[in-house]
Amino acid sequence: MAVSLAARGAWLCVLLAVVAAAAVPAAEALGMNWGTQATHPLAPKIVVQMLKDNGIKKVKLFDADQGTLNALAGTDIEVMVAIPNVLLDVMTDYDTARDWVRHNVSRYHFDGGVKIKYVAVGNEPFLASYNGTFDKVTFPALQNIQNALNDAGLSDVKATVPLNADVYNSPTDNPVPSAGRFRKDITDLMTQMVQFLANNSAPFTVNIYPYLSLYLSDDFPVDFAFFDEGAIAAPVLDNGVTYTNVFDANFDTLVSSLKAVGHGDLPIVIGEVGWPTDGDKHATAVYAQRFYNGLLSRLAAHKGTPLRPNQYMEVYLFGLLDEDVKSVAPGAFERHWGILRFDGQPKFPIDLTGQGQNTMLVPAKDVEYLPRTWCVYNSNAKDTSKLAENVNFACTFADCTALGYGSTCAGMDAIGNASYAFNAYFQVQNQRDEACDFQALAVPTQTDPSTATCNFTIQIAAASSTSAGHRRTGPGPLGAAALLALALLVQLLFMLQ
Numbered sequence: 093m094a095v096s097l098a099a100r101g102a103w104l105c106v107l108l109a110v111v112a113a114a115a116v117p118a119a120e121a122l123g124m125n126w127g128t129q130a131t132h133p134l135a136p137k138i139v140v141q142m143l144k145d146n147g148i149k150k151v152k153l154f155d156a157d158q159g160t161l162n163a164l165a166g167t168d169i170e171v172m173v174a175i176p177n178v179l180l181d182v183m184t185d186y187d188t189a190r191d192w193v194r195h196n197v198s199r200y201h202f203d204g205g206v207k208i209k210y211v212a213v214g215n216e217p218f219l220a221s222y223n224g225t226f227d228k229v230t231f232p233a234l235q236n237i238q239n240a241l242n243d244a245g246l247s248d249v250k251a252t253v254p255l256n257a258d259v260y261n262s263p264t265d266n267p268v269p270s271a272g273r274f275r276k277d278i279t280d281l282m283t284q285m286v287q288f289l290a291n292n293s294a295p296f297t298v299n300i301y302p303y304l305s306l307y308l309s310d311d312f313p314v315d316f317a318f319f320d321e322g323a324i325a326a327p328v329l330d331n332g333v334t335y336t337n338v339f340d341a342n343f344d345t346l347v348s349s350l351k352a353v354g355h356g357d358l359p360i361v362i363g364e365v366g367w368p369t370d371g372d373k374h375a376t377a378v379y380a381q382r383f384y385n386g387l388l389s390r391l392a393a394h395k396g397t398p399l400r401p402n403q404y405m406e407v408y409l410f411g412l413l414d415e416d417v418k419s420v421a422p423g424a425f426e427r428h429w430g431i432l433r434f435d436g437q438p439k440f441p442i443d444l445t446g447q448g449q450n451t452m453l454v455p456a457k458d459v460e461y462l463p464r465t466w467c468v469y470n471s472n473a474k475d476t477s478k479l480a481e482n483v484n485f486a487c488t489f490a491d492c493t494a495l496g497y498g499s500t501c502a503g504m505d506a507i508g509n510a511s512y513a514f515n516a517y518f519q520v521q522n523q524r525d526e527a528c529d530f531q532a533l534a535v536p537t538q539t540d541p542s543t544a545t546c547n548f549t550i551q552i553a554a555a556s557s558t559s560a561g562h563r564r565t566g567p568g569p570l571g572a573a574a575l576l577a578l579a580l581l582v583q584l585l586f587m588l589q
């Protein structure tokens with residue numbers, strides 16, 4: 093009898109374990125990239141509340157901003173803090189790395205502090221377009237940071253380097269995942285780095301962007317960017333394995349590259365994956381919803397990839413919020429990666445638990461907006477000879493990326509374009525009176541000029557945004573040329589960041 097009870101008990105345990113495993117939502121594994129390259133970033137406490145309201149348990153930051161970390165303190169949200177690329181050089185000095193760890197990690201390590209789990213050392217530092225700028229400093233910085241963490245008794249915090257997927261590839265004459273190898277110019281570096289990560293039980297972090305595969309090549313089969321089940325016109329066949337989506341193919345190219353340097357089992361974290369919603373014909377909310385729907389249901393089912401089947405994957409979506417001053421060098425879509433708008437309003441239905449029950453996310457609460465005033469083209473304008481020049485100026489300092497081909501505000505006439513640009517600038521300038529003049533070409537209005545698809549935004553007010561937002565002031569006495577030069581410099585800095 094006792095035996096049978098125990099046996100039944102065991103069965104029940106197994107059953108409960110199975111039920112529990114099935115019920116674990118993807119949100120447990122799912123993280124969000126929280127970038128802040130915005131003129132009016134939402135206040136950290138508003139963002140943190142929104143994360144909680146949506147059951148999001150992990151965030152990846154691009155810095156170790158004190159205000160952000162204070163807002164995260166006392167929550168059960170796991171955090172990846174980051175060291176920007178521009179600081180990698182100084183981190184090659186161990187004492188500097190040790191101080192950084194003290195100030196930005198150890199300081200928050202207490203009961204009720206911040207659950208810092210990773211330190212990202214750099215952001216895509218080996219991007220081919222950086223021409224090797226960070227090749228010499230990244231690995232020493234990684235070593236110093238992990239060693240400093242270990243020396244501070246924080247060896248559970250792992251240092252890792254989020255890398256772009258262009259650090260590996262497969263040969264053009266054999267473009268299959270099993271032929272994946274690290275890029276030739278950095279093979280030795282990657283080999284050492286991977287060994288160091290393995291020695292410290294730290295993960296390899298990679299950013300994978302099916303959207304970019306599609307964006308960068310007109311010949312790329314659209315369906316291959318998504319995770320739809322069913323017939324794919326052009327699957328990739330690799331030694332009996334069929335790849336029906338580029339995410340799996342890309343991930344397994346990395347697995348093969350790791351295997352080739354003796355660490356085929358190194359844990360992999362997806363540092364960024366996502367789909368933008370504006371700024372390009374393929375950057376739409378419809379495509380984004382399709383992409384996330386497929387991705388999240390696979391994650392929830394722990395589907396894994398052909399080379400790592402049935403696995404839990406740690407994934408950080410890119411990104412949480414739109415960022416209106418991200419560099420548009422890669423493309424106009426760069427400012428539209430958020431699953432939420434800049435103000436924390438959801439864009440499309442999504443189910444972060446991967447159960448396909450797509451609903452709108454819980455929006456940010458307590459967001460205060462500027463008054464409902466827009467700035468538009470002045471239909472009584474006498475001299476329009478300087479219109480293009482003024483639109484250009486507005487778009488240099490505000491985000492006009494929704495105006496381009498295939499975007500939400502495309503197809504307007506020159507007047508519509510001008511109104512959009514003037515309003516964008518006026519909002520960035522916190523609706524200062526002088527910011528809606530443009531040599532008498534613009535006037536403020538209380539009538540919303542938005543159309544069904546094109547959103548003329550109202551910016552959020554200072555109370556909802558951090559000081560970074562309202563410290564920005566108008567052009568003042570500086571000439572337009574000087575400002576343009578400054579804008580280009582700022583863009584360059586963002587690119588290098």
Ligand SMILES: *[C@@H]1O[C@H](CO)[C@@H](O)[C@H](O)[C@H]1NC(C)=O
Nearest residue numbers: 155156157158191192195196
């Ligand atoms: C990180 O620590 C350094 C001290 O080494 C400090 O100067 C820096 O401001 C900190 N970074 C942030 C973003 O708090």
Ligand SMILES: *[C@@H]1O[C@H](CO)[C@@H](O)[C@H](O)[C@H]1NC(C)=O
Nearest residue numbers: 220221222223224225587588
């Ligand atoms: C890398 O080199 C290319 C070609 O020489 C150049 O156009 C680009 O500006 C360089 N980029 C950086 C970040 O140095």
Ligand SMILES: *[C@@H]1O[C@H](CO)[C@@H](O)[C@H](O)[C@H]1NC(C)=O
Nearest residue numbers: 284285286287288289290291
């Ligand atoms: C990793 O650990 C092994 C064994 O302790 C050691 O020989 C090797 O130098 C370490 N590699 C790195 C890159 O730290």
Ligand SMILES: *[C@@H]1O[C@H](CO)[C@@H](O)[C@H](O)[C@H]1NC(C)=O
Nearest residue numbers: 495496497504505506507509
């Ligand atoms: C409106 O702006 C977009 C983006 O700059 C441009 O492609 C388009 O040609 C403009 N339309 C007119 C009528 O000027």
Ligand SMILES: *[C@@H]1O[C@H](CO)[C@@H](O)[C@H](O)[C@H]1NC(C)=O
Nearest residue numbers: 433435437543544545546547
């Ligand atoms: C415009 O943006 C606001 C604020 O985020 C949002 O509430 C509204 O639904 C958007 N309208 C359109 C047409 O996208």
